[in-house]
Amino acid sequence: MNPSLAGAAANRRQFLGLLGLGATAMAGAGLLAGCSRPAGTSGTATNVDAISAVLPKYQPVELVTPDIAGVRPIADGYLKYPAELVKAVTETPGNSDEPISAMTPWWGPTPPGRDRNAYLQAVNEQLGVPVDFSVQDGNTYADKLSATLGARDVPDLLCAPNWEIDKIPRFSDAVSTLFEDLTDHLAGDAASAYPHLASFTTGAWQYAVWGGRLAAVPWPTDNPFPYALFYRKDLTDAAGAQAPANIEELYEFGKALTDPGRNVWAFGSVFNMVQMFYGVPGSQGGWRQTDGGGLEFKYETEEYRAALEFTTKLFAEGLVHPDIAESRGSADAKQLFNSGRTLCYEDGVGAWRGMYSEQRQITPTFDMRPVPIFSATGDGDPIAWGEEKPIFYTFVKKGLGKERTEEILRVLNWCAAPFGSQEYHLRQYGVAGQHHTVSADGSPEVTELGRQEMADQYTFLVGRYPAIVQTADVPGFVEKLLAYSNETVKYLEPNPWAGIKLEFPANYSRVGQPTEDKILDVLRGRRPTSDLEQIVSEWRSGGGDEGRDFFAKALEDNGR
Structure with a gap:
């Protein structure tokens, strides 16, 4: 968490690195106050393939032809911003003037509320109904989410990251108690009233079903990989070093580039990527089927032991930054990497664009790249962890009534307008001359006011048809991302539980x-x-x- 939202600048993408938490995040145990379950509860498994009747009929929308096709589920790439934008929503979505309350996460400074926020005012004017956001710290969002559900005091719209709700015991009980059943509003041809929501893939909608009913609006992923191993190409080029292409080269990379006297270490956190290099299973956090028909978890495999021993050696030989080595977590891995104190670390693929944009404003030569995935043993193909589950879900408060629910769905449909539309442009960049300027290549560049007022508030409410768009602040990014992603997706590990919703x-x-x-x-x-x-x-x-x-x-x- 891990997608890239085309065109956002600087700290507007800080949250995206967290989308790559994957198995590590899901390993923890979230407890839902007021909805806890006793030890030993057996869990549930629902085959979502059996609920096709409650899903929206898929109706793709494409306003601009892509320049680089993504190998699904990778998003398509666009190398220039369109000169002409299409008005995709012809009628004003809202008509009640009654504010819609919404709770969303954000991994950055809290923006001002709508009374002091020109960006929110501009979008709300187009919506015809004000949306009042409660923007919560993404780092502690799980606590806020659990407290909100436990108190049974939910807003009209609630954004829930998939990696958080997967950890909440008996979340399905909270869904049926607190949130609206959207089936009759969106199933089959009913979704044609909300064409941009209907453009989401059937696979994304499948995961939005709880208890056999459609319970949420998904944010489809545009990149399934939880991690990439990034390195500072600008600094390694200056040192005459190449990106490692095998496990021995990764070790030698560490030996050659670690120089404590210069306050430089080769590595930050790398263990998850090392596991992939060694072929450690990653499905559902680390399971795979054995040749004998049973199941084994990653801890029980020889590949995991080999990955553990290799990474332990990196720590023991002082090739990992001491702040990482001495912490219980991963310390401030991004800051160490950005400052050049570490030259290689793992992060969500979605972190790439935001860091690249932000750091180029500080260091124009800054260049981070992902190490191409490889097999540590050299035998067979490498394994890439990943899944196609939606990144976020948006739930509608139960009991608002048919008219209010339809108004909210029209608002979500507006927010889901795809790349190439006027609605997308306003949602992503705000007002021209205030929240963004136009660069020489025609792409928008977010201003300081934009960075202060925009926290992807409307973006978090709902997904959109995935698109990766080139902008002036990240030259060459789309080509680099699509090249890496289209190659890596070839090695995506099959998931035996794909299409089964698990609690x-x-x-x-x-x-x-x-x-x-x-x-x-x-x-x-x-x-x-x-x-x-x-x-x-x-x-x-x-x-x-x-x-x-x-x-x-x-x-x-x-x-x-």
Whole structure:
């Protein structure tokens, strides 16, 4: 988390790196106040392929022909901003004048409210109804989300990241209690009243079903990869070093470029990417089927042990920045990378554009690139973790009535207008001369006022038909991103549970984060690698084996 929203500048994309939390984020156990479940609850598995009757009829919308086609689910690329924009919504969505309350996350400074925010005022004028945003700190959004659900005091529109709700026990109970059933509004041909929502893929809508009913509006992903291994090409070129192409070169890269005397270390956090290089399974956080028909988790595999031993060696030999090595988490990995104190680290693919744009304003030569994925052993193809689940879901408060719900859906349809439309342009860039200027190549450049007032408020409410657009602040970015993504998607790991909505057993959810903390101690040298066997045993007895039975039954029940 991990997509790129075409054209946003500087800190408007800080949140996107967090979209790459993937298995690491999902390993933790979220507790929902007032909706907790007892230890041992077995979880649920729903085959979403069986609910086609409640899904919107797919109606693609394309206003501009792409310059570079993405290999699905990768978004298409556009190398220039269109000179002429289409008005995609001809009627004003709102007519009640009653403010719509909304809660969204943001990984940056909190913007002013609508009374002091020209951007919100401009968009609300087009909507015909004001949207009142409660913008919450993305770093603590899980706590706010749990508290809001637990208090049963939800806004009219609630944005929920997939990596947070996957950790909330019995979230489906909260859905049926607190949020509107959207099936009759959007199923089948009914979605034609909201054509931009109908342009979302059927696969995205499948995941928005709870209890056999359509319960949310999804934000479709445009890039399925949770991580990439980024390196500072500007600095490595100056040092005469190349991007590593195999595991031995990655180690030598670390040895050659680490220089504590100059306050430079080769690596920040890299363990998730090292796992991919070694072929560690990543489906549903780390499961795969064995040749004998059973299931094994990543902790139990030889590939994971090899990845752990390799990464532990990087720490032991001082090739990882000490702030990373001494922390319980990953310290401020972005700042270390941006300042050149580390030359290589992992992050969500979505972090790339924002960091590139922001840092080029500080250091014009700044250049970050992803290391092409490779197989550590050299045998067979590499493995890329990833999934096509929506990034966010937007829920509508239950009990607002038919007219109010339809008004809100019209607002969401406006917000979902695709690239090439006037609506997209206003939502992404605000008012010309205030929130953005136009660069020599015709692309918008966000101003300081835009950075202060825009926190992707309307973007978080709903997705749109994916597009990656070239802008002046990130020269060559679209070509680089599409080249990397279109190559990496070839190695996307098959997911045996694709199309099955899973709500994990309580014990399995709860054992995840404590186990990851123990693994972290091994990586940092606080525990020997020989402790892995004990850690795995504790994981199995604490809920891991319960998870194995759950995932196996989900496959069996769905004929796989």
